[in-house]
Amino acid sequence: MKEITIITQAKHMRTAQQLFETSVACLRTQGQKSFIGDMDNYSCRYRGSDDCKCAVGCLIMDREYHEKMEGLLVHELITSGLLTVERRDEFHKHQALLSNLQHIHDNKPILTWEKQWSMLAEDHYLTLPSNP
Numbered sequence: 001m002k003e004i005t006i007i008t009q010a011k012h013m014r015t016a017q018q019l020f021e022t023s024v025a026c027l028r029t030q031g032q033k034s035f036i037g038d039m040d041n042y043s044c045r046y047r048g049s050d051d052c053k054c055a056v057g058c059l060i061m062d063r064e065y066h067e068k069m070e071g072l073l074v075h076e077l078i079t080s081g082l083l084t085v086e087r088r089d090e091f092h093k094h095q096a097l098l099s100n101l102q103h104i105h106d107n108k109p110i111l112t113w114e115k116q117w118s119m120l121a122e123d124h125y126l127t128l129p130s131n132p
Contacts, residue, residue, distance in 0.1 A: 012086075013086070013089065013090045014059075014090060016094050017127065019059055019090075019094055019097065019098065020120075020121065020124070020126050020128075022058060022059060023055045023056070023058050023059060023101050024117055024128065026055075026058035027055060027105065027113065028131060030053070032050075032110065033048070033106075034046070034049075034105070035048050035049075035052075036048060044105060046060060046065065046069050047065060047070075054102065054105045054106070055098075055101035055105035056091075056098050056101060056105075059087075059091075059098070060087065064083065064084050064087055066082050068080075068082055069082050073099070074095055074098045074099045074102050075095060075099065077091065078091050078092050096124075097120070097124050100120050100123075100124075101120070104117065114128075114131065
C-alpha cells in the first residue's frame with residue numbers, strides 16, 4: 001500500500017499586539033477617518049474615499065475585501081461568510097479588541113485617538129507603539 005503524505009501549511013494568525021500595531025500605524029499614517037458623506041452626515045467604511053481604511057479595514061487585505069462588508073460591525077462581519085476562514089478565525093479570537101478599535105475610529109474625535117489607543121492598550125495588556 002502506498003503511503004500518502006499530506007502537508008498543510010500552517011495558518012498565520014496575527015497576535016493581538018500585531019493587529020493593534022498594524023491598525024494604529026495605518027490610522028496614524030492616514031490621519032483621517034475612512035468614511036463616505038461629509039462630517040455632518042457620514043458613514044464609516046472599511047474602505048472609504050481617498051484610499052482610506054478604517055481601523056479594521058486596515059487588517060483586511062485588498063484581495064479579501066468585498067463591498068458587501070460595508071455597514072457590518074466586527075461581530076457581524078465574523079458571521080457574514082464574507083471573510084476568509086483565516087481572517088474569520090483571527091477576527092473571532094480578537095473580536096473584543098477589534099470591536100474597540102472600530103468604535104474608536106467610528107465614534108471618537110481624531111484628536112483623542114492617541115489617548116483612546118493608550119487606554120485600549122492598557123485594557124488588553126498591549127503596548128502602544130511610539131508615535132514617530
